[in-house]
Amino acid sequence: MTILDLFSTSPAWFITTLVIFTLLIGSFLNVVIYRLPIMLDRDWRMQSQELLATPSLTSADKPLPPKYNIMVPRSACPHCGKQITALQNIPLISWLLLKGKCANCKARISIRYPIIEACTALLSVIVALKFGFTLHTAAVLILTWCLIALSVIDFDHQILPDQITLPLLWLGLLLSVFKVLPISTSDVIVGAALGYLSLWLVYHLFKLATGKEGMGYGDFKLLAALGAWMGWKLLSVIILFSALTGAIVGIALIVLRGRDRNIPIPFGPYLAAAGWIAMLWGNDITDAYLRMIHVAS
Numbered sequence: 001m002t003i004l005d006l007f008s009t010s011p012a013w014f015i016t017t018l019v020i021f022t023l024l025i026g027s028f029l030n031v032v033i034y035r036l037p038i039m040l041d042r043d044w045r046m047q048s049q050e051l052l053a054t055p056s057l058t059s060a061d062k063p064l065p066p067k068y069n070i071m072v073p074r075s076a077c078p079h080c081g082k083q084i085t086a087l088q089n090i091p092l093i094s095w096l097l098l099k100g101k102c103a104n105c106k107a108r109i110s111i112r113y114p115i116i117e118a119c120t121a122l123l124s125v126i127v128a129l130k131f132g133f134t135l136h137t138a139a140v141l142i143l144t145w146c147l148i149a150l151s152v153i154d155f156d157h158q159i160l161p162d163q164i165t166l167p168l169l170w171l172g173l174l175l176s177v178f179k180v181l182p183i184s185t186s187d188v189i190v191g192a193a194l195g196y197l198s199l200w201l202v203y204h205l206f207k208l209a210t211g212k213e214g215m216g217y218g219d220f221k222l223l224a225a226l227g228a229w230m231g232w233k234l235l236s237v238i239i240l241f242s243a244l245t246g247a248i249v250g251i252a253l254i255v256l257r258g259r260d261r262n263i264p265i266p267f268g269p270y271l272a273a274a275g276w277i278a279m280l281w282g283n284d285i286t287d288a289y290l291r292m293i294h295v296a297s
């Protein structure tokens, strides 16, 4: 019996292995979320002298090593700089054993790290339970992990890096061509194009009317990617869900916390969440909606 047979015949083994594997993925996403914006910031600074006048993500007293990417250097405590050992880097467990403190200097380690690891595992299990031990699951897992990274990066820095959105878009188109996802290629091409153009249009109309920028180009690319994964039919569900939750949360923040209404609220996390829900239950939602209209008429 191969490991693949074991996974297809025993869901318990599959899910247990998936939880362990995706906790590690969550730990990797933490690195991406932390480092990718810093890497981009450094690139932009190197390319553009004009940007030097704005504050940097990396303060001048903590210069980056010459080689700095997702893999190098090894993770270290941001407070004391002590390298994190393999034992201290076990997702979730290390944070609990260290009681959320650096083993060396006892500085607090944000609870965000274990939360992102746990969320990655939880959402991955939901995907696996929905689509089973299939290639479809593998594809949707990749989408899920990218959406988690994009949401947190957008929340922190109001950027949706092209380094994630564009490969996601091309991958979505290919998955349809190779029949991994059950949506026609013409549907996903139209989905990608309409996803981009619809938000592009909203952006320019909004800017024309108010003189303000309501969202960024990253949002258009993210919706294009979601259209490339799900086809144009689910775009309306995604836009409706993300706009509704975005508006509710935005108004709540302005009313409850007195947030300045001119500070832009990142739209990426809402798009990502709505896109993920549409990927899993979009067809159920549209079916239920159509039934409802049918009953009403």
Ligand SMILES: [Zn+2]
Pocket (backbone or CB within 6 Å): 077, 078, 079, 080, 081, 082, 102, 103, 104, 105, 106, 107
């Ligand atoms: Zn430390």
